[in-house]
Amino acid sequence: MHTHPTRRTLLLGAVAATALGACATSGADDDSEAAKGETTADNPFGAPADAPLEVVVFKGGYGDQYAVEAGTLYKPRFPKADVDHKGIQRVGEVLQPRFISDDPPDVVDNSGAGRLDLVTLVSSGKLTDLTELLDAPSLDDPSKKVRDTLMPGVVEDGTFDGKVFVLNYSSVLWGIWYSRSLFARNGWTYPTTWAEMLTLGDEIKKTGVAPWTWQGKFPEYMNDPLVSLAAKAGGHELVRSVDNLEPGVWRSPSMLAAAGAIHQLAVRGHIMPGSEALSHTEAQNAWSKGQAAFIPCGSWLEGEQQQVTPAGFDMVLGTVPALTGADKLPAGAVMAASSESFLVPAKAGNARGGLEYLRILFSRKVARGFAQNSRALPVVTGATDGLTLTSGLASTAQTAEAAGASMFGYRFRTWYPPLAKALDDATGELLTKRTTPEKWAERVQKAADAVAADSSVTKQKR
Structure with a gap:
């Protein structure tokens, strides 16, 4: 979180x-x-x-x-x-x-x-x-x-x-934001699985709208859907394992699959060109202008954008779609x-x-x-x-009411800032196709192992 x-x-x-x-x-x-x-x-x-x-x-x-x-x-x-x-x-x-x-x-x-x-x-x-x-x-x-x-x-x-x-x-709450009115005009339906997300992205591209933008100067924004996908696949146990610095968790099948899913946005050209150079406000303003259909963000987005969002935009928060057909958490689970x-x-x-x-x-x-x-x-x-x-x-x-007990939240960002920084840097490389999901996982796992081995760092436990 x-x-x-x-x-x-x-x-x-x-x-x-x-x-x-x-x-x-x-x-x-x-x-x-x-x-x-x-x-x-x-x-x-x-x-x-x-x-x-x-x-x-x-x-x-x-x-x-x-x-x-x-x-x-x-x-x-x-x-x-x-x-x-x-x-x-x-x-x-x-x-x-x-x-x-x-x-x-x-x-x-x-x-x-x-x-x-x-x-x-x-x-x-x-x-x-x-x-x-x-x-x-x-x-x-x-x-x-x-x-x-x-x-x-x-x-x-x-x-x-x-x-x-x-x-x-x-x-x-963290999720993926979209304009309900934009979707209604185009007959688009918010996806429930990541496969549907990629298929919809291909369709959106045909209209001249970028499927996604993101706050490239602050990669933690795209880390939110990534670790949410992993949590849905691996369940609360995976979330605890990440926070507890358990060996190999960043190379686990759920985490690798999540990194691969996010990587596909770059591979398939679903990200608005130039997004990696944008600040949070620049990316959010482009999205509010209808230049992109999706943007990852926390639930502060509406308040942050209220001065520039056009009337009738009707922004809503969508939960991160399911990663696999065998996710351990339900579709409505949300990071909070x-x-x-x-x-x-x-x-x-x-x-x-x-x-x-x-x-x-x-x-x-x-x-x-x-x-x-x-x-x-x-x-x-x-x-x-x-x-x-x-x-x-x-x-x-x-969304909060529907999620109920299936809400989840990571704490490593607060507990271990060096790990959070390493994750941000690695995901920035992943979204610009300068690394692969496998190398991403190795890089983040190395950072987690370094924190775990550092006796000067006070360890927390869930």
């Missing part, structure tokens, strides 16, 4: 990781208790009445209006406290020096390209354990804990070494996870206020606003009840 996925991955360099690691602290047990007020039923964390609160949020496809609203609701509860909200890009570049110097903001949305490496932050003791927040009464219903208002999997997604350091805000990672730094000057801000952020009121403005599913249960949903968001909600 992308956790995020978010979303587009750009790793911090080794120097950054070393610098953060060299400044290890004791984490949640050392979170500056100097800024603490009276603990009450309305103020369960003892947030100080007059301490300023600094919130830094990644302002990407979701915007940051929902985070601004949470700050607006924080203010009446603590009238003497100034709330400093910053919506920025490239969170890692901006905040890395502040984490190193132990002068971080009070709340951070660590998302987007160039985000901070969560594994490094956790291993360096830079984050506050959020268990206290999860066990606090929710703002909507004090009889329920915050953890009981979240969708399944959200707490797990933010758990490292048995402790919860991150709470993700958006429920993300939570993303948009909120955290409270261990050295925050107002960590108590940071926890209270997150309690407000994860309320149903703020989450409903997020769904309406960002066209994305929040992780707060019931937040979209009664809302009129757009085509993309409605298809995402319907």
